[in-house]
Amino acid sequence: MKVFTVLFFLSAWSKLAFSFSISDMTSLSCLDIAKNWQMIEQAQQQGTFRFAKNQGPVAWRIDHNAPFSEYLAHAKAIINSRNIRAQQNCPILTPVAQRLGYDIEHLKVADLIAPFELRQNNSDRAILLIHGLTDSPFTFHFLADQLYQQGYNVRAILLPGHSTAPSDLQHVDVSQWQALVNYAIERTSQDFQQFAVLGYSTGAALAVTEVSKHPPENIKALALISPASEPHNKHGWLAKWISKVPFINWIDEDADFDFAKYESFPWQAAALANDAMAMLAKQAFPANLPLFSSFSEVDTTIDSRASLAMLTRFAQDNQQPSTHSLLYYGNANAAKAQLPQGYNILSPQCNHLACDTIIDMSHIGILQPPEHPYYGWQGTYRSCSGYLALLPKYLKCKTHPSPLLGERTKQNTSHEVPLQRLTFNPAYTDFVAHLSTFFDNHFSDHVQP
Incomplete structure (x- = not known):
């Protein structure tokens, strides 16, 4: 009887959902969309937000002298020309949005997902994200502001296709x-007396590769968050061939109700990630460059054992493991057993109310504070893609009053209570403290006038 009731309920909502047009959806705010789970089935089936306004390739012009x-x-113009939701109201006044001069009543999606820069009244030191x-x-709207408050100029770029x-x-x-990351590194090296690069996931792989090819003299450090070393599936190279098969695209x-991060995933994206990780595997780490890393032992996107092996290789290239953190x-002893002697291994200290409710850390959670209005503990958005093939459980995840919180492992998603993939870091304050200390220790206090 319960199964019949659920199916009838979902069917009724399905009929209602199909009465919504794209204009209906985009007339809502980004927060209304994230909460409006009645529209989910329609958006999944029709790909409402899956496709750009203008189909086909787009020219990302990169002038190294610009x-x-x-x-x-240039990047903001591309967003406005291709993103269906670009001008949708999005009243999330993040610290970065506030610093950039936006007010909550006029904020648009395009304002929040565009690349940005926070400038000090000097060119002493900078962080490239x-x-x-x-x-x-x-994804950097909270971290960037905290780095800015510590005196850093901060830049965040947008990778083509995003x-x-x-x-x-x-x-x-x-x-x-590669071309964009190379431009950003060169440009930042020219514009500031000293700088560091922080890459997240695939951005971390790109950062290491480009910095290693031609290390700028004034780069002081590198930070990698949930770095893309190797996927769990070791047959990622097949993705580029599958992506070429007609009608097998996704x-x-x-x-795609998350306005800031794609939920749909094409085969070509897997091929791109594999290419980025393949380049990283061939790259020697620059000598004498301090390195900070942070990731989860139970990461379901990236193989954490491969990441530990990568850090071991980097430390051997660098020959100064004491400058790597x-x-x-996860289990600090397991990491210690794999990494070289002298490697600085830190364990996060969690003091937030949410700490006791969380199973484990996810690939996507480290960069966001619990108080994030969109991805945080009481945030608007829920990541439920672990149940993508099971619509009733997907919807249950979206609406459950107390879902489980953690990485989307097979064990975590096997419970009756649905799992919301963790999109924030309960130990965020500790993470920022360690990262800030690392940067401060490796930037020079005295810069050229």
Whole structure:
């Protein structure tokens, strides 16, 4: 009887959902969309937000002599021309949005997912931020402000194919990412007396590769958050061949209700990630460059054992393991057994109310504070893609009053109570403290006038 009731209920909502048009959906705010689970089935089936306004490749112009402000304007123009939701109201006044001069009544999606820069009244030191696959600069809106408060100039770039629609990842080549990251590193090296690079996930792989090829003299440190070393599936190289098969375009076809991060995932995106990780595997780490890393032992996106092996290789290349630090969300003794002697291994200290409710850390949670209005403990958005093939459980995850919180492992998703993939870090304050200390220790206090 319960099964029949659930099916009848979902069927009724399904009929209601199909009465919504794209204009109906985009007339809502980004927060209304995230909460409006009645529309989910329609958005999944029709790909409402899966496709860019203008189909086909887009020209990402990269002029290595152009000022960073020109790059920012070019990227924002592409977002506005291709993202269906670009001008949708999005009243999330993050610290970065506030610093950039936006007010909550006029904030648009495009304002929050565009690349940005926070400038001090000097050119002493800077941090360059590089987001991951399917992500956007919105992921840095809290961390960037905290780095800014500590006196750093902060820049966040947008990788081609992002902040528009998942379909745009089908028209991107990894060389375009390389070209942009190379420009951003060169430009930042020229504009500031000293700088560091922080990469998240695929952005971490790109950062290491480009920095290692031509290490700028004034780069002081590198930070890798949930770095893309190797996937659990060791047959990622097949993705580029599958992506060429007609009509086999998507690994996941989700509703894409998250305005800042793609939920649908094309085969070409998997091919791009594999290319980025393959380049990283061939790269020697720059000598004498301090390294900070942080990731989860139970990461279901990236193989944490491969990441530990990568850090071991980097430490051997660097020959100074004492300048390398790992903030490890897992068994510190297991990490210590694999890493070279002298490696600085840190264990996160969690003091938030949410700590006791969380099973484990996810790939996507480290960068976000619990108080994040969108991804936080009481945030608007819930990540439920672990149940993508099971609509009733997917919807249950979206609406359950007390879902489980953790990584989307097979064990975690096997419970009757649905799992919401952890999108925030309960030990965020500790993470920021360790990262800030690392940067402060490796930047010079005295810069040229």
